[in-house]
Amino acid sequence: MKFEALEKVGAMSLLSPWGQNMHLPAGIFHWSGRAKAEAEINGTIGTAKGKAQQVFGAGGNKNVTMALPSMKKYIPNLDPEQIFPYAPDKGLPAFSSAWRNWILRKAGEDARALDPLLGQCQVTPGITGGLHNTLKMFVGPGDPVVVPDKRWENYDNIIEINIGAKPVEFPFFTGDRFNIDGMCDAIRSVWKQQDRAILVLNFPNNPTGYSPPRVEADAIKKSLLELTASGDKWLVVIFDDAYEGYVYDSDAANRSLFYEMLPQKGLVTIKLDGISKEMLWYGGRIGTITMAYPADWVNAVGRDALDKEWGNKFAGISRSTYSNCSMLAQSVAAAALQDLDQILEERKVCTGILAERYRIFKEELKKIDTSRLQCNPFQGGFFNFFDIVPKNGPAAEDLADHLLKKYKTGTIPVHFGSLNGIRVAFCSVEAEDIPKLCENLNNAAKDLMP
Amino acid sequence: MKFEALEKVGAMSLLSPWGQNMHLPAGIFHWSGRAKAEAEINGTIGTAKGKAQQVFGAGGNKNVTMALPSMKKYIPNLDPEQIFPYAPDKGLPAFSSAWRNWILRKAGEDARALDPLLGQCQVTPGITGGLHNTLKMFVGPGDPVVVPDKRWENYDNIIEINIGAKPVEFPFFTGDRFNIDGMCDAIRSVWKQQDRAILVLNFPNNPTGYSPPRVEADAIKKSLLELTASGDKWLVVIFDDAYEGYVYDSDAANRSLFYEMLPQKGLVTIKLDGISKEMLWYGGRIGTITMAYPADWVNAVGRDALDKEWGNKFAGISRSTYSNCSMLAQSVAAAALQDLDQILEERKVCTGILAERYRIFKEELKKIDTSRLQCNPFQGGFFNFFDIVPKNGPAAEDLADHLLKKYKTGTIPVHFGSLNGIRVAFCSVEAEDIPKLCENLNNAAKDLMP
Numbered sequence: 099m100k101f102e103a104l105e106k107v108g109a110m111s112l113l114s115p116w117g118q119n120m121h122l123p124a125g126i127f128h129w130s131g132r133a134k135a136e137a138e139i140n141g142t143i144g145t146a147k148g149k150a151q152q153v154f155g156a157g158g159n160k161n162v163t164m165a166l167p168s169m170k171k172y173i174p175n176l177d178p179e180q181i182f183p184y185a186p187d188k189g190l191p192a193f194s195s196a197w198r199n200w201i202l203r204k205a206g207e208d209a210r211a212l213d214p215l216l217g218q219c220q221v222t223p224g225i226t227g228g229l230h231n232t233l234k235m236f237v238g239p240g241d242p243v244v245v246p247d248k249r250w251e252n253y254d255n256i257i258e259i260n261i262g263a264k265p266v267e268f269p270f271f272t273g274d275r276f277n278i279d280g281m282c283d284a285i286r287s288v289w290k291q292q293d294r295a296i297l298v299l300n301f302p303n304n305p306t307g308y309s310p311p312r313v314e315a316d317a318i319k320k321s322l323l324e325l326t327a328s329g330d331k332w333l334v335v336i337f338d339d340a341y342e343g344y345v346y347d348s349d350a351a352n353r354s355l356f357y358e359m360l361p362q363k364g365l366v367t368i369k370l371d372g373i374s375k376e377m378l379w380y381g382g383r384i385g386t387i388t389m390a391y392p393a394d395w396v397n398a399v400g401r402d403a404l405d406k407e408w409g410n411k412f413a414g415i416s417r418s419t420y421s422n423c424s425m426l427a428q429s430v431a432a433a434a435l436q437d438l439d440q441i442l443e444e445r446k447v448c449t450g451i452l453a454e455r456y457r458i459f460k461e462e463l464k465k466i467d468t469s470r471l472q473c474n475p476f477q478g479g480f481f482n483f484f485d486i487v488p489k490n491g492p493a494a495e496d497l498a499d500h501l502l503k504k505y506k507t508g509t510i511p512v513h514f515g516s517l518n519g520i521r522v523a524f525c526s527v528e529a530e531d532i533p534k535l536c537e538n539l540n541n542a543a544k545d546l547m548p
Numbered sequence: 549m550k551f552e553a554l555e556k557v558g559a560m561s562l563l564s565p566w567g568q569n570m571h572l573p574a575g576i577f578h579w580s581g582r583a584k585a586e587a588e589i590n591g592t593i594g595t596a597k598g599k600a601q602q603v604f605g606a607g608g609n610k611n612v613t614m615a616l617p618s619m620k621k622y623i624p625n626l627d628p629e630q631i632f633p634y635a636p637d638k639g640l641p642a643f644s645s646a647w648r649n650w651i652l653r654k655a656g657e658d659a660r661a662l663d664p665l666l667g668q669c670q671v672t673p674g675i676t677g678g679l680h681n682t683l684k685m686f687v688g689p690g691d692p693v694v695v696p697d698k699r700w701e702n703y704d705n706i707i708e709i710n711i712g713a714k715p716v717e718f719p720f721f722t723g724d725r726f727n728i729d730g731m732c733d734a735i736r737s738v739w740k741q742q743d744r745a746i747l748v749l750n751f752p753n754n755p756t757g758y759s760p761p762r763v764e765a766d767a768i769k770k771s772l773l774e775l776t777a778s779g780d781k782w783l784v785v786i787f788d789d790a791y792e793g794y795v796y797d798s799d800a801a802n803r804s805l806f807y808e809m810l811p812q813k814g815l816v817t818i819k820l821d822g823i824s825k826e827m828l829w830y831g832g833r834i835g836t837i838t839m840a841y842p843a844d845w846v847n848a849v850g851r852d853a854l855d856k857e858w859g860n861k862f863a864g865i866s867r868s869t870y871s872n873c874s875m876l877a878q879s880v881a882a883a884a885l886q887d888l889d890q891i892l893e894e895r896k897v898c899t900g901i902l903a904e905r906y907r908i909f910k911e912e913l914k915k916i917d918t919s920r921l922q923c924n925p926f927q928g929g930f931f932n933f934f935d936i937v938p939k940n941g942p943a944a945e946d947l948a949d950h951l952l953k954k955y956k957t958g959t960i961p962v963h964f965g966s967l968n969g970i971r972v973a974f975c976s977v978e979a980e981d982i983p984k985l986c987e988n989l990n991n992a993a994k995d996l997m998p
Binding site: 116119120121122123125126129130132133134136137138139140141142143144145146147148149152153161163164165166167168169171172173174175176181182183184185222223224226227230251252255256259260262304374375377378379380381382383414415417418419420421422423424425426427429430431433434437440441444445447448451452480481498502503505506507508509510511521522523524525526527528531534535538 | 566569570571572573575576579580582583584586587588589590591592593594595596597598599602603611613614615616617618619621622623624625626631632633634635672673674676677680701702705706709710712754824825827828829830831832833864865867868869870871872873874875876877879880881883884887890891894895897898901902930931948952953955956957958959960961971972973974975976977978981984985988
């Protein structure tokens with residue numbers, strides 16, 4: 099495939115050498131697609147198919163994918179064709195278009211402006227797959243990736259260990275606010291070396307649960323639009339929206355910052371989603387990559403050409419890494435997404451439980467001496483995060499070990515770069531245990547920081 | 549993690565620089581594992597959990613993973629914990645140990661010798677995931693990978709496009725037999741440049757369906773054992789066993805060549821499996837990587853140490869690429885594998901249908917003029933493959949196009965390297981259509997090669 103549209107709008111120069119070369123050769127899928135439309139005898143499909151009567155002992159001459167009753171019996175309410183065949187490498191169309199509708203619905207009044215710029219959703223194995231595929235597309239060994247110091251530890255596995263790229267970090271907080279200046283400085287420092295910068299933002303944040311208040315979301319938007327206004331340099335912002343919608347404070351932005359800013363010359367925005375949290379199916383391994391194209395790209399070559407060429411590149415990664423994603427999970431999610439109101443109603447049960455824990459946690463935090471353990475500001479998400487305050491305080495691992503041994507309380511120590519603290523997953527702690535949890539945190543801190 | 553066992557046995561020197569560096573840092577999984585065993589209050593789990601009564605409106609105080617009824621309703625017969633949580637990054641233990649048992653069962657009498665050398669099964673997203681992870685572990689940009697000229701086209705996507713490595717090909721056939729000498733020559737040519745060679749073998753082969761007769765399987769084994777007997781150079785043989793068990797000729801080897809040879813100093817063997825064909829769940833995206841360790845490795849450091857260190861490396865890939873594989877598919881497969889006899893009985897229905905098509909195809913091949921289209925020898929698999937015989941014959945794409953347009957018959961043209969032919973998926977063509985299919989192949993060939 100020739101990437102003429104991507105060349106024309108200058109997008110190829112944003113990619114890593116690996117991303118520039120990545121493609122899915124026209125091959126099996128081209129010919130099986132044609133055969134589906136043109137053939138009476140189709141010898142292109144690499145899945146065993148036969149008459150339902152022969153395969154399942156019922157169903158007559160209907161042509162079905164062969165499957166084992168021992169497997170099918172666990173999933174009685176779906177048609178075998180929704181379970182057993184391969185999904186397309188870009189994703190099941192019913193799922194990816196339903197997800198795009200869901201994104202537009204969350205856009206609310208902004209959907210009208212966003213829709214013409216919003217690309218197709220590329221299906222990935224969870225948000226990890228989305229991060230891996232997107233980051234590899236844009237950064238190669240040694241390349242910088244701008245990230246906050248407080249970030250999901252798996253970013254470093256992907257960026258450093260897998261890709262060999264380099265996290266360029268800025269402090270997440272300035273006081274109790276997101277550090278906009280620090281973010282912009284880090285981007286500028288990258289631009290001194292090269293013409294493109296990649297930034298990953300994640301709200302509600304893992305590990306802190308921080309979600310910017312609405313006014314702050316507006317300030318972040320303004321800063322990024324100003325920074326890129328000249329169009330001389332490029333910024334690619336990857337929004338890791340794993341926890342979108344899990345916000346328990348009415349002042350905080352309840353939707354992704356992705357919606358706050360339209361892309362422009364100099365600014366490409368990419369939204370990464372997962373059904374893991376949004377539809378509460380962690381083990382389904384389904385996520386999406388959705389790009390918003392600058393208007394001048396769309397004007398120059400049309401959205402279809404951009405979708406086709408980006409789609410080929412992402413399908414190339416998919417095909418050469420894991421081929422495609424769970425058919426069943428996509429089928430189920432696509433079916434459920436047909437009634438979004440119902441899903442949102444059901445999710446309220448879960449967010450309600452989490453919001454109660456959040457309120458209790460906020461209250462019980464008062465028990466904890468902030469000269470030892472300082473809880474970071476949080477308004478949402480699944481976790482909160484405690485800095486170990488004294489510079490000469492214990493290593494986070496020692497505190498976590500002590501919490502386990504003496505107080506039978508499990509936490510995750512986070513200790514890398516300039517961070518030394520512990521992450522607490524209130525998403526999985528019952529409300530009635532939170533007072534005791536906070537007491538244990540305070541006592542354990544006191545034991546090790548007398 | 550320190551890879552002391554892999555260093556000691558010399559395995560690290562077999563890996564690509566990327567593979568040497570790949571690892572999963574002790575982190576969340578270490579601490580959540582400890583918390584599971586030691587904690588009363590567990591704030592390590594990053595999945596939302598709550599009381600069944602609150603989440604589902606029934607089930608009392610039982611602690612469950614929060615999920616949406618709109619999703620659950622499609623999968624009524626499994627416990628939510630078998631569906632919604634993350635699976636471990638190495639795979640669900642129930643599935644990976646069931647798959648190891650399945651491998652040993654296929655070993656028959658050889659299981660006793662194999663068992664002590666057979667590593668843990670690492671779960672991957674299908675065989676593509678297995679190939680990607682294994683090849684990246686062993687080869688980097690520019691490195692050679694020995695493969696036959698007749699091979700699955702996706703090998704080239706993984707080897708060349710994704711990794712930037714180099715397929716070193718040998719002709720699959722010599723006459724109507726597998727080209728053992730060609731394979732050995734290709735390995736030796738690699739050994740002239742470096743001390744290690746990587747070979748991928750795939751029987752029943754895609755695209756030809758070739759499965760070596762038993763005597764030939766024995767000859768292949770002998771040649772590989774002799775080639776590596778000195779132990780001066782290393783050979784890593786990756787067995788792509790996607791189609792294992794789909795053999796319709798009683799003279800052909802019905803099990804993987806993996807079983808025919810135990811590893812030895814100089815020879816590591818790796819078995820790649822998938823539930824895609826073996827359990828007829830293509831869209832489940834579950835496969836396995838299973839290594840057989842040379843006996844002197846096991847004697848030197850013990851199998852547990854090897855499992856632990858390889859496991860960490862493969863978990864590192866998993867975590868930084870797609871995190872983990874479908875929980876549901878692993879749960880269902882693990883449950884079904886509890887009754888292997890039943891699965892094998894059910895699969896006989898499918899292999900029986902395919903074997904009937906195979907017999908008809910063999911018969912109907914007589915209709916096809918072999919001066920134009922020569923069907924390659926085949927004893928199993930899902931496909932067969934026709935070489936376009938005349939050197940000045942049409943390009944495979946033109947024949948496939950003509951077959952579609954004039955005869956409404958869909959086939960996959962294969963045209964790269966020295967190959968020019970078409971692949972026919974008899975796995976998806978009904979028995980009664982095969983005579984017409986062969987007639988169409990012959991007529992189309994005659995049209996373009998008068």
